[in-house]
């Protein structure tokens with residue numbers, strides 16, 4: 282697993298080890314090409330070839346489009362979109378050489394619908410879904426599938442502040458047909474399909490796991 286800081290990575294790996302799952306931490310800022318290259322080399326040297334890459338690093342800042350500073354725009358796009366491109370490019374190059382691999386990019390329902398107060402986030406996730414299509418086409422005959430998952434709200438630290446807001450459940454009731462947010466377990470099934478033989482003929486897709494939000 283890859284985390285921005287060594288401490289966070291070690292903590293997450295330790296948690297998985299406690300559950301009997303073998304995990305190692307590799308620190309990396311995905312928006313920095315040198316970091317990504319060093320990390321991928323270290324991963325393959327320690328664990329062997331990467332068969333599955335899941336790009337999940339992402340951030341969000343909420344405010345009106347008129348109030349965004351260009352530095353904030355760059356920060357979000359650098360991590361969410363450029364970071365996804367850099368890891369796809371670095372790991373994908375090796376997968377293409379080996380003619381085998383599955384890449385899953387964590388996009389968002391925000392790639393498909395417009396959400397107020399999230400201009401750079403929506404733009405970055407729209408970019409992730411489009412990037413996914415292009416890589417899928419370029420690597421389609423090289424044994425590498427590239428797909429994306431587009432979650433609605435998922436109970437993670439990213440939405441801690443929203444969960445504290447008493448009006449939040451009302452938003453969910455009016456926007457999400459299933460009237461609930463996702464638990465991380467809700468994403469597991471499709472992730473397994475996209476990373477296994479069951480999904481061998483699926484590439485370039487963004488699969489929305491959003492309780493029906495994007496169909497309204």
Ligand SMILES: NC(=O)c1ccc[n+]([C@@H]2O[C@H](COP(=O)([O-])OP(=O)(O)OC[C@H]3O[C@@H](n4cnc5c(N)ncnc54)[C@H](O)[C@@H]3O)[C@@H](O)[C@H]2O)c1
Pocket residue numbers: 283284285289309310311312336337338339340360364387388389390431432433434435436437438439440
């Ligand atoms: N939680 C939701 O409601 C939700 C909904 C749709 C999409 N997503 C997407 O799911 C993905 C995972 O988000 P989450 O909900 O688990 O949030 P999270 O904040 O819990 O996790 C995001 C992770 O990205 C890491 N990260 C941030 N910048 C990084 C960098 N420069 N280099 C390496 N790692 C970095 C953080 O350290 C953190 O571990 C994100 O791409 C997010 O946009 C989340």
